[in-house]
Amino acid sequence: xxxxxxxxxxxxxxxxxxxxxxxxxxxxxxxxxxxxxxxxxxxxxxxxxxxxxxxxxxxxxxxxxxxxxxxxxxxxxxxxxxxxxxxxxxxxxxxxxxxx
Amino acid sequence: xxxxxxxxxxxxxxxxxxxxxxxxxxxxxxxxxxxxxxxxxxxxxxxxxxxxxxxxxxxxxxxxxxxxxxxxxxxxxxxxxxxxxxxxxxxxxxxxxxxxxxxxxxxxxxxxxxxxxxxxxxxxxxxxxxxxxxxxxxxxxxxxxxxxxxxxxxxxxxxxxxxxxxxxxxxxxxxxxxxxxxxxxxxxxxxxxxxxxxxxxxxxxxxxxxxxxxxxxxxxxxxxxxxxxxxxxxxxxxxxxxxxxxxxxxxxxxxxxxxxxxxxxxxxxxxxxxxxxxxxxxxxxxxxxxxxxxxxxxxxxxxxxxxxxxxxxxxxxxxxxxxxxxxxxxxxxxxxxxxxxxxxxxxxxxxxxxxxxxxxxxxxxxxxxxxxxxxxxxxxxxxxxxxxxxxxxxxxxxxxxxxxxxxxxxxxxxxxxxxxxxxxxxxxxxxxxxxxxxxxxxxxxxxxxxxxxxxxxxxxxxxxxxxxxxxxxxxxxxxxxxxxxxxxxxxxxxxxxxxxxxxxxxxxxxxxxxxxxxxxxxxxxxxxxxxxxxxxxxxxxxxxxxxxxxxxxx
Ligand code: HEM
Ligand code: SF4
Numbered sequence: 203x204x205x206x207x208x209x210x211x212x213x214x215x216x217x218x219x220x221x222x223x224x225x226x227x228x229x230x231x232x233x234x235x236x237x238x239x240x241x242x243x244x245x246x247x248x249x250x251x252x253x254x255x256x257x258x259x260x261x262x263x264x265x266x267x268x269x270x271x272x273x274x275x276x277x278x279x280x281x282x283x284x285x286x287x288x289x290x291x292x293x294x295x296x297x298x299x300x301x302x
Numbered sequence: 303x304x305x306x307x308x309x310x311x312x313x314x315x316x317x318x319x320x321x322x323x324x325x326x327x328x329x330x331x332x333x334x335x336x337x338x339x340x341x342x343x344x345x346x347x348x349x350x351x352x353x354x355x356x357x358x359x360x361x362x363x364x365x366x367x368x369x370x371x372x373x374x375x376x377x378x379x380x381x382x383x384x385x386x387x388x389x390x391x392x393x394x395x396x397x398x399x400x401x402x403x404x405x406x407x408x409x410x411x412x413x414x415x416x417x418x419x420x421x422x423x424x425x426x427x428x429x430x431x432x433x434x435x436x437x438x439x440x441x442x443x444x445x446x447x448x449x450x451x452x453x454x455x456x457x458x459x460x461x462x463x464x465x466x467x468x469x470x471x472x473x474x475x476x477x478x479x480x481x482x483x484x485x486x487x488x489x490x491x492x493x494x495x496x497x498x499x500x501x502x503x504x505x506x507x508x509x510x511x512x513x514x515x516x517x518x519x520x521x522x523x524x525x526x527x528x529x530x531x532x533x534x535x536x537x538x539x540x541x542x543x544x545x546x547x548x549x550x551x552x553x554x555x556x557x558x559x560x561x562x563x564x565x566x567x568x569x570x571x572x573x574x575x576x577x578x579x580x581x582x583x584x585x586x587x588x589x590x591x592x593x594x595x596x597x598x599x600x601x602x603x604x605x606x607x608x609x610x611x612x613x614x615x616x617x618x619x620x621x622x623x624x625x626x627x628x629x630x631x632x633x634x635x636x637x638x639x640x641x642x643x644x645x646x647x648x649x650x651x652x653x654x655x656x657x658x659x660x661x662x663x664x665x666x667x668x669x670x671x672x673x674x675x676x677x678x679x680x681x682x683x684x685x686x687x688x689x690x691x692x693x694x695x696x697x698x699x700x701x702x703x704x705x706x707x708x709x710x711x712x713x714x715x716x717x718x719x720x721x722x723x724x725x726x727x728x729x730x731x732x733x734x735x736x737x738x739x740x741x742x743x744x745x746x747x748x749x750x751x752x753x754x755x756x757x758x759x760x761x762x763x764x765x766x767x768x769x770x771x772x773x774x775x776x777x778x779x780x781x782x783x784x785x786x787x788x789x790x791x792x793x794x795x796x797x798x799x800x801x802x803x804x805x806x807x808x809x810x811x812x813x814x815x816x817x818x819x820x821x822x823x824x825x826x827x828x829x830x831x832x833x834x835x836x837x838x839x840x841x842x843x844x845x846x847x848x849x850x851x852x853x854x855x856x
Contacts, residue, residue: 219354221353222352282775
């Protein structure tokens with residue numbers, strides 16, 4: 203039975219700060235998960251990953267991460283990716299500083 | 303203290319200049335990440351989950367007050383005002399920007415520090431007993447040998463591309479505070495009749511296949527140290543498996559080839575190498591040794607110490623847990639806990655680093671140490687100064703009296719920072735420490751080492767924790783596996799898995815059940831957790847964890 207493709211976003215770390223970024227549908231890097239392009243087709247995902255990998259002077263280590271749809275846009279599926287949207291749990295550092 | 307020679311200084315400056323150019327070429331796009339990655343790792347720069355991380359070596363854990371102040375400055379100027387001290391006697395800065403790293407490295411070079419060989423398949427920062435040069439039980443200060451090894455291994459052309467990373471630890475005391483049996487090479491200074499030499503241990507390591515090292519040479523004359531260590535590393539360089547990174551450490555070579563075979567190869571290579579070391583290393587060693595001389599110790603009455611102990615219970619509690627015996631009876635070794643209940647193990651803020659540097663300058667001959675247990679040591683403190691120091695530490699939030707107790711937890715960064723993690727470890731340490739502080743029983747429990755890693759790489763040494771906790775990802779949920787009975791001392795033992803893991807809600811109550819089971823079973827207040835475990839075996843502890851039924855099934 204073919205594997206079911208679960209929706210993905212493309213994520214990476216920004217070259218200068220190392221901060222987590224996501225690829226949007228219009229080819230920008232956003233710092234907010236909910237603005238990422240949600241990709242639900244495997245072939246398209248591979249093409250988008252190739253696009254992202256070419257932009258190595260902007261980001262480091264792009265990869266596909268599982269995501270799910272919510273009314274506010276794509277949200278992370280795995281707890282590792284949830285942490286990446288926020289920052290560490292021992293200090294209010296990283297992205298959570300700007301979040302409300 | 304060791305001072306950089308002109309050669310060291312020029313080498314480090316040149317490396318920083320090279321790296322500055324490499325960073326510029328990465329930023330302008332002329333280097334890809336694949337090209338840049340090995341270069342940044344060679345300079346201690348990692349990329350973690352949320353940011354870069356710069357790992358700075360603190361060779362054999364020894365720091366001067368001036369170096370500590372510089373770390374504080376770096377933390378404030380280019381990071382978020384704190385640093386994280388690790389089990390490998392390094393400090394990590396968690397938030398540097400790529401473009402600032404060359405400036406940080408220059409600032410480190412200003413005080414004779416660097417991040418060279420803190421990463422990659424090289425000989426890493428040589429670690430040593432954090433009480434070196436001060437401990438009452440010490441045969442000889444191991445740091446001159448650690449420094450000799452550092453100079454020999456730094457940029458050693460043959461050993462820049464080993465099959466895998468290579469870690470060496472040295473101790474000069476019978477009580478092993480450097481976990482020598484969990485290193486690729488462990489060196490213990492021992493006596494044989496009138497002579498002192500090294501017991502050489504090889505093939506220890508933690509990670510996914512934890513192993514306790516074996517003695518390859520019972521007694522090595524001190525003058526043969528470099529040729530013998532070089533013989534081991536060069537034997538390993540040829541034998542170590544480059545086909546599989548999980549089988550590439552020397553422990554696997556020792557396991558697969560057998561200790562006798564390795565010994566035979568090492569001795570043969572040693573025979574070839576020994577004549578090539580024509581004594582230059584011994585000349586160097588005697589120069590180095592002079593730099594590690596004990597400072598001229600204060601002579602003064604110690605009465606104030608006893609008086610203060612009688613009058614100030616908080617001070618008394620602190621002296622009960624945080625002092626160790628110095629070789630001079632009027633002095634003490636102070637361990638400053640970086641484990642305030644609920645805080646992140648191993649973190650110190652810039653003001654705390656400065657407070658420590660000031661105390662070291664005023665009372666401690668300007669010397670500081672970093673322990674692999676993620677605490678800071680003031681190695682030579684006259685007893686008459688302890689009460690003042692305790693007061694100063696209190697103001698800086700550094701007077702926690704818990705060294706060696708339940709809340710003195712080692713925890714790796716785990717999934718709060720580390721890209722390899724499978725679960726978080728810092729919050730688990732915070733919860734456990736907070737809970738036992740509420741119960742107010744940790745002084746009654748006595749010595750108990752809890753160690754937590756956020757993945758199988760075991761940076762938190764969980765295998766050698768009396769209670770070890772390993773964070774895993776079970777179907778997308780954090781799950782914590784407990785090991786029991788591990789020990790990182792001269793009697794090193796790898797802990798045994800207790801049974802199925804626990805969720806993040808269950809892990810603290812599970813640890814609590816283990817501790818209460820111990821309190822019920824111990825023969826007296828003097829029998830430690832580990833002693834009770836060794837006497838009873840795991841069964842009653844499993845019952846405490848899982849109840850009667852599941853314990854039998856596990
Ligand atoms: C981004 C951070 C880190 C990364 C990527 C990392 C990576 C690794 C890896 C891959 C191993 C397994 C090596 C092997 O078995 O061949 C390892 C082992 C180890 N690391 Fe880390 N580590 C990190 C942080 C730390 C920290 C913060 C400490 C100290 C608290 C530390 C201390 C150790 C120790 C003691 C070992 C196990 C001993 C051994 O290798 O036998 N590491 N690390
Ligand atoms: S044990 Fe794993 S999670 Fe913890 S620091 Fe090491 S590699 Fe990271």
